[in-house]
Amino acid sequence: GNEVLLRNDIPEEALIEYIREVKKRNWRPVSTSETWAEWLKHPKLVDEVDFIAVHILPYWEGIAADDAVDYIFDRYHDVQKAYPNKPVIITEIGWPSDGQPAKHATASVSNQAKVLREFLNRADQEKVTYYIVEAFDQPWKQSIEGSAGAYWGIFNADRIAKYPMDGDVLTLPNWEDWATGAAIFSIVLMGLFLFTRRSLKLPGVVFFGVITNLAASTIFWSVSVGAQQYQTPLTIVFWVILILMQILAAVILMIESLEIAEVIWHRKGARTFQPLTPGAEFKYPKVSLHLPIHNEPPAMVRKTLEALAKVDYPHLEVLVMDNNTKDPAIWEPVRDDCERLGPMFRFFHLENWPGFKAGAINHALEQTAPDAEIIAVIDSDYILSPDWLNSMVPYFDNENVGFVQSPQDYRDRHQSTFKNICYWEYAGFFNIGMVQRNEYNAIIQHGTMTMIRKSALLEVGKWAEWCICEDSELGLRLYEAGYDSVYVKDSFGRGLMPDTFSGYMTQRFRWVYGAMQIIKGHWRSFLPTKKSPLTAAQRYYFVAGWLPWFSDALALLFTCTSLLLTAIIAYDPIHSELPVNAFLLPTIGLFSFKILRGLWLYQARVPCSVWQSLGAALSGLSLTHTVAKGTIQGLFTSGKPFMRTPKYEKQGPLFAGLMIIRQEVLLLVLLGLAIAEMATIEHFDNLSGRLWISVLSVQAVPYVATLITLLISIAPSYSKKGKKLAEELDEV
The missing domain is CATH 1.10.287 (Helix Hairpins)
Structure with missing residues (x-):
């Protein structure tokens, strides 16, 4: 028999009967192989055998390699002392050269060489009879002993010695x-x-x-x-x-x-642009400003229109395009405001109009004054600085300029802690990413605070109604047509941020999903070929700018894989292996570097405190799962409709918020259970197990951030100040 008592294959009495039967038919010495602990527990069995065949394998008991040889001989002597009248032979002693750690025991070539060299020398001194397990690696044993089972040989499966019996040992020979x-x-x-x-x-x-x-x-x-x-x-x-x-x-x-x-x-590059002051001889081209709206609060739009009426520009028309608003009580007050403000404002109400926002502003193009040369677009919640057009339009004197962009900015960050952290999360892109991309003529066009040369817009085929990020898609087509861009980071207009975490998530999902649509629609332009109409820098920055969103999708895949592997480990820890090496870079490494990068760049470029940088990092992390879903769905689907970011949205109760982030909460709970389970598995009470717990913990951080950000967003609704703000929103 071989460890039949250890595995509980048969009871001791049955084993003794087998031994007696063999003795009757055989004149040779008879025994059975068991671990040292089993021999100490079964003195009756010792009485029946002619010698004790003992297995002493410190690796399986989680003993560190440095202590292994002492442990072997201590257990050997324990058996000798317990049964002084029986010969003791060590029938299995060894150490694996690879495989999963077992508690404090690490399987490696160097540890195998260390244990066997020390054991052989000491066994020779004490005149011990022993058998090394084993001569050759046997890969088939992985199925019954786990990953380490294949690597107990002194020679590998190709009959090549793993190391010499003296001299240096290299874990990685080549x-x-x-x-x-x-x-x-x-x-x-x-x-x-x-x-x-x-x-x-x-x-x-x-x-x-x-x-x-x-x-x-x-x-x-x-x-x-x-x-x-x-x-x-x-x-x-x-x-x-x-x-x-x-x-x-x-x-x-x-x-x-x-x-x-x-x-x-x-x-410092040559493409750093500042607001311009046109000279007396400057000829102001006519600007047609398009203001698309859909189901927007009339009082909010009124503020936008009144700010537009104060814009200091001699040749301006404003086209307000109401797109599919059903309730006359919402769109008619806007129409009345346009009539009140004078002939510069024209209002259009579109019923059952296709194409979402892009369809509405394409219709605005058809209604634009024939002598207009510049198209400007802002969102319905933006209050413009009077000098925006005067400061930016002169850049169109350069015939190569296709569009001019100003940053998105917001005026409501002091309303709540939630809006404050969102504000600084937005600010990072416009103070870091857009500034750097501008150096290489590769900015992302945004659908507000943007101006486009009308002839260029018509040349490239108007706004794309198939894409829910029609602004970014247009900017890419303008680059493909050979036009340049201008980005001035000075703020000339401020809008409103999402009022709820749900709105924040919806907005980011739309941006990510739209980016995936653009990648699918323009992938040939990103290829490094001579046929690509983009410059090498433009190709790089468009791909590099969107690739971090792929990292969030990658993180989701790694998280799901980690949970699956942890479930397998919990079911069968002995035969399971943790691929910690493959998870360190994509999880702990990438996450740590992402946080370091954000804090470093914020301190270098964004005018905010360390605490505000940390708040921005928190709000950015809270969107990790949203970005991952947007990336995956955007790559494999194409029919998502345009998702408007609601204004003056009332905050729902806690339960409603938890339902919105139910996927994140579920993953957080599963990761928490996985961490707790790993902490209880004795077989992985080692560095490998602790690293795996670290991997799971890092993977849980974005979901914790989501929960914290949700709680921050709903906290004002439970305070007097928050309730007062909610009442004001009801009035709006």
């Missing part, structure tokens, strides 16, 4: 080849990224080089781990998927590190 490959790979990546970055200062190049080398080394390390293991077709597929996901995570890491380098160590 490490020079792997290191060389990682170095070459990182140099190639650096070259691809830095080829057009001649304005980057040396510290920025060094910083980016270090991050790139770390990312490349991590990928090669993960590949080397998989290459040294015995793989099945299923595990090969698993490893390939994980490595590809790691590569995507590494690319995202490099893009974000390059952004840091460019922001912190970039020489």
